[in-house]
Amino acid sequence: MLRIVAVEHNQADTHLLKEALAQALTDCTLTSFEDAESAAKYLWAAPFHDAQLIILDLKLPGRSGLELLRDLKTDEHLCKIPVIVLAGSDSPNDIRSAYALHASCYILKRKSAAEHLQTLRTMFDFWSTTAALPWQETLD
Numbered sequence: 001m002l003r004i005v006a007v008e009h010n011q012a013d014t015h016l017l018k019e020a021l022a023q024a025l026t027d028c029t030l031t032s033f034e035d036a037e038s039a040a041k042y043l044w045a046a047p048f049h050d051a052q053l054i055i056l057d058l059k060l061p062g063r064s065g066l067e068l069l070r071d072l073k074t075d076e077h078l079c080k081i082p083v084i085v086l087a088g089s090d091s092p093n094d095i096r097s098a099y100a101l102h103a104s105c106y107i108l109k110r111k112s113a114a115e116h117l118q119t120l121r122t123m124f125d126f127w128s129t130t131a132a133l134p135w136q137e138t139l140d
Contacts, residue, residue: 001027001028001029002027002028002029002052002053002127002128002133003028003029003031003050003051003052003053004021004028004029004030004031004051004052004053004054004055005030005031005032005033005039005042005043005051005053005054005055006030006031006032006033006054006055006056007032007033007034007035007036007039007054007055007056007057007060007065007068008032008033008034008055008057008086009034009035009057009059009060009061010057011034013057013086013109014032014034016113016116016117016120017030017032017055017120018030018032019117020117020120020121020123020124021120021124023117023121024120024121024124024125024128027128028124028128031051034060034061035060035061035062035063036060036062036063036064036065036067036068037062037063039068040063040068040071043072043078044075044078051078051081052081052082052133053081053082053084053127053133054072054081054082054083054084055083055084055086056068056069056083056084056085056086056103057085057086057087057088058085058087058089058094058098059087059088059089065085065087066094066097066098066101069083069085069098069101069102069103070101073101073102079102080134082104082127082131082133083102083103083104084103084104084105084106084107084123084127085098085103085105085106085107086107086109086123087106087107087108087109088108088109089108090108107119107123
């Protein structure tokens with residue numbers, strides 16, 4: 001089972017994540033947080049393998065998603081977890097900054113709910129069935 005942590009302040013977007021996960025028919029769990037501080041407390045308190053994939057918005061209340069990404073990628077255990085930036089910003093600066101901080105990928109939120117849902121289903125399918133992860137043997 002793939003254990004996913006989502007950091008997304010918009011409840012409608014969190015709902016779409018949950019809906020896409022249910023439709024993707026993948027064996028995953030989703031734990032969500034509305035801000036970087038709550039997510040950080042969870043991630044640093046849990047054994048590093050509790051989260052196997054992180055979905056991160058950039059625009060969060062308080063600490064930004066980029067700040068959390070920087071902290072994740074400088075931690076010796078958490079740096080191994082793939083981080084998908086799922087953001088509404090198509091700013092070249094945001095995209096470059098996310099990759100400079102070692103985001104695994106940068107996905108733009110789609111304007112229509114139907115398109116966004118399809119993007120999310122494809123993302124979940126890729127990360128749960130196609131991508132080889134460092135702890136793959138524990139997913140069975």
